Amino acid sequence: DAHTDNFGRLQVDKQQNYILEDAQRKNSGRNHQGPLVIKFHRSYDTCDDEDDYIIDKGTTHLVYFNHKGPISSLDRINLMEEKVIVQRVQLLKSQIPDAPKPTDVRELVVHVDQVPVPLDETTYWCTVKKLPNFVDKHHIIKYEGAISKETQGIVHHLEVFNCQIPEGRDVIRYNAPCKSMAERPKGLESCTKVLGAWAMGADYMTYPFEAGAPIGGPHMSRFVMIEVHYNNPLHISGLVDSSGIRFYITRQLRRFDAGIMEIGLEYTDKMALPPHLPKWELHGYCIPECTEMALPSKGIYVFSSQLHTHLTGMKIYTKHIRGGIELPELNRDDHYSPHYQEIRRLHEPVLVLPGDALVTTCVDQTRNKDNVTLGGFSISDEMCVNYIHYYPLVNLEVCKSSVTTKSLYDFFDLMKRKFDDDIDLENGISYNYQTIDWTREKVDMLRNFYDTAPISMQCNKSNGVKFPVN
Template structure:
């Protein structure tokens, strides 16, 4: 916890809320911030063994003992003790939390100003979503499911936005997801579409793991609206007939019997837009031949080249 910016609070027996701005120089007791106080409690209560405190802090306090809250992912730590400090007793301080601690990667600040879902009320939509998948009790797991292109759209339509659908109880499990477009040459049995741990079905879906339609990871906004002049093409006689949803579950505690129904939703506009929206990916594939970083290397440079046809 070295370098952690910490807010510590408790509710005493009289119902008074106490809140402190602290900083951790090492693995020991975090000290009270001796520069400026930037954490402020708004309200708090303690009931039936639960303590709840609402507080506020500026995104960037310009205080050397505070950590800026950035766009995207923020790594949070949490811990709690069992005994409240007694401020009337000399030398009293917070008690050690022991094993009552943990960490989370949480988006605290949006990259932009995501649209409200109400903006897309009344539009057609299509979901690519898993159904009551029992997440394995493994630390890391990739799940893949194949979907056929929606048959209800007989002519090409344009999606104007997409939303990531994650069960609120499983926010700690879903690390990232990708919706891939299958190569037009990919063929499947529509009555038995692949649906399993990705390693188990890769031989069947390998032609579907290159072109992405949606990419989301922890820290990203749940709703993404496309530029007004472009829409993502879907349906009709488009060459893409199948999609694969790949979800990475991060389960460091190896918890059992977690049921998940994560997925994505396209909101379909009423009219076609001027341009079809597509994706251009830069970089190199994550394979041993391209990212074999030698041990003890001070730096490692990867050069990637793109054909001129990609920008035509």
């Protein structure tokens, strides 16, 4: 809204220096009253790694301000007095258009009901519900978060799981904080097949022309479990939540059924990040032996991806390997923000064949941490996963790894013998990680351990049963 008789054009010269060219506007000898228009352009890759980052398919952080009032030129603006705004965007989005909306689309919101948000910093709340009776199979062609206004910023992420039970079976109604699988009422261990997932910052998710997620019909259980992660670090009282996911459903079936698969690292304290580090890498594996057994001979096509870490994550990517040869990456975000976790449509579907490997890497920083950060479910713990959306639907739900427990206890025993750390193998993994004084030498030894240790695999079917992979 600035009034000025000048306009500015911001350009980039061959040396990538920012130059402002002011051109005088004349209007019959009178000052022109109008806005100051700034046009900015630069190369996606300036080849200046020290000062500029590449504008790529990942997250770009835009920093801007709105100035109101008269100015005569840009150099008169004092940025220290302006309210600077940061917005996260994906500038280079897929150009694949959304499929036309069928005429019979109906909306179905699957949500929790008036949950009193606990005062604890981290709560996972589980609610079991029964879906409407879709006699015939339908397809979900789009879904989005339906987050209560009161709890925006408190709902960190949520998932809707279909309960994989035989026809005629019932699932106990449950509406309480989630417990471990061993402590949950009998039957909830079957609620593992993901129908939809939302995380903070995510927009809507659309399926491609050729695929939709199946829902309803005679062979699908009507029972679902909604799992909501509440992050309440300020311990705010009196919050009531009815968040969920809004599904868009049609009878007009597409060619393929689509699914969601989770790859990366297990949510376990076997994953650790030492403190005071500017950079720490962790790798989660979906190994060839798992895809060889679980994928069809013609493979699957991955069309969308949602990368996910917690607060220490800076960068995350998934590499695709076939027969020892690295193919183009499945997805990458070099400027990742845990507050902006979009489900991103890939620029073109990626074919994953039996025997392929998918390696998900998270690059974290722990400069401000005084003790080790462990893998787990709390926002103060860490995760490293990639939720991939694909077709045709297969029975592989989870393909994640961790180091073996035996090898980790061998590492702890080495720390005790070499450095006389206060290791007590009877006290469990978390205790022993936290009792180590993380010197540079110990950090290097942990790095070498993670790079060479044998791994255990979660190569799991949608009902939670493991494929027989060593």
